[in-house]
Amino acid sequence: MAFKRLAIGNDHTAVALKDEIRAHLEERGYEVVNVGTDSTERFDYPVSGYRVARMVADGEVDGGILICGTGVGISLAANKVEGIRAVVCSEPYSARLSRQHNDTNVVAFGARVVGIETAKDIVDAWLSAEFEGGRHQRRVDMIDEIGRTQHLTATN
Numbered sequence: 249m250a251f252k253r254l255a256i257g258n259d260h261t262a263v264a265l266k267d268e269i270r271a272h273l274e275e276r277g278y279e280v281v282n283v284g285t286d287s288t289e290r291f292d293y294p295v296s297g298y299r300v301a302r303m304v305a306d307g308e309v310d311g312g313i314l315i316c317g318t319g320v321g322i323s324l325a326a327n328k329v330e331g332i333r334a335v336v337c338s339e340p341y342s343a344r345l346s347r348q349h350n351d352t353n354v355v356a357f358g359a360r361v362v363g364i365e366t367a368k369d370i371v372d373a374w375l376s377a378e379f380e381g382g383r384h385q386r387r388v389d390m391i392d393e394i395g396r397t398q399h400l401t402a403t404n
């Protein structure tokens with residue numbers, strides 16, 4: 249699936265990086281819905297993680313981008329929403345493979361971890377990669393089964 253409409257969310261550590269990534273995406277023709285904070289006052293990252301995840305899970309957007317200090321907390325929050333597969337990464341290789349093999353629908357990274365150019369490389373790699381399906385589909389289905397039922401029937 250080609251991503252066209254995206255939601256972006258962040259906490260107080262990532263306002264400047266969010267703005268740069270948003271501008272980078274809009275220049276490339278993506279529609280970006282900002283649901284994060286635009287203030288550097290303390291802001292709890294689960295709020296943005298949940299907002300973006302909800303929009304992706306409900307089909308309001310094709311994918312989501314999340315930025316906090318490390319990308320860890322905000323991706324953990326997003327992954328609690330059924331149907332969300334959020335990857336946190338600090339280089340583009342994992343971002344690309346997470347689309348090709350894991351069909352991730354949210355990408356996260358840390359404003360205290362990566363600089364602007366690496367952040368752009370991460371989102372570009374993530375957005376340009378396609379899920380390969382095939383043997384990977386069965387494993388993604390297993391991940392989703394765990395989220396849906398809190399159990400896994402397959403034992404390998």
Ligand code: RB5
Pocket residue numbers: 259261293316317318319320321322
């Ligand atoms: C905020 O201080 C920090 O905890 C947050 O941005 C993030 O790194 C959490 O995972």
